[in-house]
Amino acid sequence: MFSSCSEDKKRQLSDGAANDTISYPQITILAALPDSNKPVTIPLASMPKPFVTKQLSPARVHSYVDSTTGSPIPPDAQGRGFFTSYTTDNGLALDQVYCGYKDSTGNLWFGTSGGGVSKYDGKEFTNYTTAQGLPNGIVWTIAEDETGNLWFGTDGSGVSKYDGRTFINYGTAQGLVDDVVLTIKKDKTGNLWFGTLHGISKYDGRAFTNYTTADGLPEGEALRAVRWMVEELRVSLWAQQLTTAYPISVPRIEKALRDL
Numbered sequence: 001m002f003s004s005c006s007e008d009k010k011r012q013l014s015d016g017a018a019n020d021t022i023s024y025p026q027i028t029i030l031a032a033l034p035d036s037n038k039p040v041t042i043p044l045a046s047m048p049k050p051f052v053t054k055q056l057s058p059a060r061v062h063s064y065v066d067s068t069t070g071s072p073i074p075p076d077a078q079g080r081g082f083f084t085s086y087t088t089d090n091g092l093a094l095d096q097v098y099c100g101y102k103d104s105t106g107n108l109w110f111g112t113s114g115g116g117v118s119k120y121d122g123k124e125f126t127n128y129t130t131a132q133g134l135p136n137g138i139v140w141t142i143a144e145d146e147t148g149n150l151w152f153g154t155d156g157s158g159v160s161k162y163d164g165r166t167f168i169n170y171g172t173a174q175g176l177v178d179d180v181v182l183t184i185k186k187d188k189t190g191n192l193w194f195g196t197l198h199g200i201s202k203y204d205g206r207a208f209t210n211y212t213t214a215d216g217l218p219e220g221e222a223l224r225a226v227r228w229m230v231e232e233l234r235v236s237l238w239a240q241q242l243t244t245a246y247p248i249s250v251p252r253i254e255k256a257l258r259d260l
Contacts, residue, residue, distance in 0.1 A: 025209050025210055025211050025212075025215055026175075026177075026209070026210040026212075027175075027207055027208070027209045027210075028174070028175025028207055028208045028210075029175075029206060029207040030174060030175065030206060030207060030208075031206065033173075033174065033175075037173045037174060038174070039168050039169060039170050039174050040168070040169065041166050041167075041168050042132075042133035042166055042167045042168070042169070043165060043166050044132060044133065044164075044165055044166060044167070045165070047131060047132045047133055048131045048132065049132075050126050050127055050128050050129075050132050051126070051127045051129075052124055052125070052126045052127075053090070053091025053124060053125045053126075053127070054091070054123065054124045086120070086125075090125070091118070091124060091125030091127075092110065092112075092118050092120075092125055093110070093112050093115035093116055093117070093118040093125070093127040093129070094112035094113060094114060094115030094116075096112060096113035096114075097110045097111070097112055097113075098111050098112065098113055098138070098139060098140050098141075099111040099139065099140060099141050099142055100142075101142035101143065101144070101150075103144050103148075103150060104144060104148060105148075106121075106122075107119050107120065107121050108120040108121075109142050109150065111138075111139025111140060111141065111142050111152065112137070112138075112139060113138055114137040114138055115127065115129065115137055116128050116129035116130065116132075116134050116137045116139065117134065117139050117142070117152060128162075132167065133160070133166070133167030133169075134152065134154075134160055134167060135154055135157035135158060135160055135167075135169045135171075136154035136155055136156060136157035138154060138155035138156070139152050139153065139154055139155075140153045140154065140155060140180075140181060140182050140183070141153040141181065141182060141183045141184050142184070143184035143185065143186060143192070144186070145161075145186060145190070145192060146186070146190045148163070148164075149161050149162065149163045150162045150163075151184050151192065153181030153182060153183065153184050153194065154179075154180075154181060155180055156179050156180055157169070157171060157179055158170050158171030158172065158174075158176050158179045158181060159171075159176065159181050159184070159194060170203075170208075174208070175201070175207065175208030175210070176194065176196070176201050176208055176210075177194070177196055177198060177199040177200065177201045177208070177210035177211075177212065178196035178197050178198040178199060178201075179196075180196055180197040180198075181194050181195070181196050182195050182196060182197065183195040190204075190205075191203065191204050198212065199211055199212035199213070200212075
């Protein structure tokens, strides 16, 4: 059974902006999608096992000895920030890393430029690629939802949800506003927000709600590449333009969010 109701697509706002109108965002309910567009669950058990690498070689640790003179570095010149470096020699999927994330159990996850994602548990690296169900090897961003699922934003293949056993992939066919996902943010109520190259999607576990230039996002691809979203409903959006990030006030989106 299917029922619907409709009203004027443009609604007058009641907060003093009598002449300002706002179009409704596009909403896609997953359960209402045809079978051909519903997300496919890929069980990890049915795919090739992920590649697990224990330390192939010791990680490189910053030395307290000057590499040029061979003399000990004086304590007052040693500083406090010493790094241990991990590369493919130690099991990392790829040396070009785009993002890192620490999950709720303490594992570190790294999204790479073509090698998929690497999980590091403090002892070994486990690498997940398209062979295990990830839709794309380029991963821009990683986040965790309230139930412990990990979400990977990819470069052209949407987002992938991983629960430790299966990958479920979501793209524009499932309602995502764009398949290039640059950032993921969880808000205080558990919704996931996806900043993409051409707009923002909110996912509540059942449906995607999309915001684009029609809802107040600025014009231009560089400005539509939203890089950060805060948790407050009054929404201050951070956009990426070349190498400079700066806040953008989007009052029409603020009003739309208050009406959700």
